Amino acid sequence: MTEIDTLLKKRISRRAALSTGAKIGIAAGVAAVVAGVGGYAAGTVATPAKVETVVQTVKETVTATAKPPARFKLFFATHATPHPFWDAVRKGAVEAAELLPVELQFPFMEEFSGERQAEFMRQALAVGAHGVAITAALPDVVRPLTQEMRNKGIPVIAINTDDPSGKTPYMSYIGANLYEQGREVGKAALTYGILKKGDNVVVMISEPGHVGLEARAKGILDVMKENGITGDKLDVGKEFTRVQSLIKSYLQAHPGTKGIFGADAYTSGSVGELVRLENLKGQVVAGGFDVHEQILNNIRDGWMTFTHDQQPYAQGFYGVVELYTYLHAGIYPMNINTATGIIDKSNVASHIDFAKKGYRG
């Protein structure tokens, strides 16, 4: 249903329609400005973040708070674990929170756990958060609590990982289209002159069941299949020794493997180390996702071929901004695709300094 359809159905006055239309126009404009400022702050040297200015159907009335609090309480109830990637997301959120009258809570969990994320979401309800950002890595876990928050009038947005089914009622998604990101990595891998028809690839996953990582792996493997290349997903966990031993055995069992990919920041960090330890430089395409310092150094030194960037800092920064602008000015949250593209040896240098400063992950 389009915005006009909604307005007609509600039979609202011309003035009200103009007012709502103006809000959406302002929303699109603000998103563009915010994206530009955020992209600059994030140190985006490559392509700026794509801002999807698709007008969304406003499904509920924005009601102005009678007496807004001096500072809005925002809670990021995500599946964030200790890693440079999530450090960058939190840095973005913290720096945005410092610019705005908001109090931010952004806890990390020890390891990927749906139960822990649900606990964070219940904690957000308990502390009376005015706005909440979630990740939908385990949609069935976050869906009922998201619905409960929405029923209570709490705005909820998703960052980093969306629910592909579209059933989780968050208001917007800030992050990469993870299946498309996987396809882009697959397509990029074919351009380095190593992979050919009949070869094999392997995609390492550290968190099996994480819908975003499964989507990325599927994206890569779909492109390979379309080009006559076979491939497997491999659950390797995060622990380096285990990753290295398992992938070494896989390569021995599948000698035709010419592509090794990490589906996430953890396994992508291990890809370069594996190429180094097994002395596979130039023999395989070694790709992955995200841009923390270890990955960038490996690309610079030739141990890794390329990575795909999704700008985690932007996910945290815009997450805070979107919740604040909704609470403060009724600006409906918008989808933002934070993925920018491929980083390889040709453009890696410009990203390393920002990674050292914690803006990349």
Added chain:
Amino acid sequence: MASPLFYLELARQRIFFFKESGALLAALAVFIFLSIQIPDKLFHFRSIESMLILLTQKGIIAVAMTLLIISREIDISVGAVYAFISTLYASLIAHYGVNEWVALILALLVSLPIGFFHGIVTTKLRVPSLVVTLATFMMWRGIVLGIWGASPVSYGEESTALTILGGTFLGRAGFNFSFIWLIILIIIGWVILEKTSFGNKIYATGGNTIAAKEMGVDTDKTKILLFMFTSFAAGLSGIIQFGHLRLVAAIAGEGLELETIGATVIGGTSLFGGVGTVIGSIIGGFLMAEIQIGIILMGISSYWYRAIVGAVLIVAISMNLLVKRR
């Protein structure tokens, strides 16, 4: 002339005489199965090396864990101590330029008071070791994150010391040195448990603490020393793996506590204390490693690993109980 049934019974009794029989039979069964299914892949140098690296990582800790569990205590902080000590070691040489051997001594010295702390709180304050080490499981990894952050610490310089600790001699065709350290630890653990009076004290402490005390065994001291040995082994395993990978991060050793305890239990060590052997735990660790690698070599989805290990755990424990009852 005795009947064939007599010889069958005799063979059964001899097989089940050893405490490690259950784990050994399971490991042999899996090995024979893999030998038939994928002989060319299994008997490849790289496969064996991969198994041995996985075995070494958990085996070194399992040696000490076996002794500790026999004394009726447990340490679930080993994965976190592994991360803490190996990151400390990496930081000393990478950030502060400390000589690799000096750093090894310093880092391992730090591991001892960690174990001492676990032991003192457990024995003197009477807090169950499961609770104490659950708390420090979070604490030590948290300290790693607090001090060094989530980014890995790496060391790319040439180093003979690191090669001796966990590197590979003769390039790719060579053999990973870390396995030698496991053998040394196995010998130490076996000698302590089977050939010294301290070994008898360990069995006595875990078998019946009150009776052991009445016989003059200082059970608290025994346990404290074993906690120290366990932290030491966890730290050493972490440093050896750093020697191998030249990289360590806060995530290092994640899940190692369960794998180590799993290997120990599969190997016939009773969680109720008083029973167990070092060799059994190593066989248990080998069984886990061969399943982990075997699944990949056979082309089975690695998503099945946890389910298969769980099933093997139940079978091995049942076999051990069967052996014990007979």
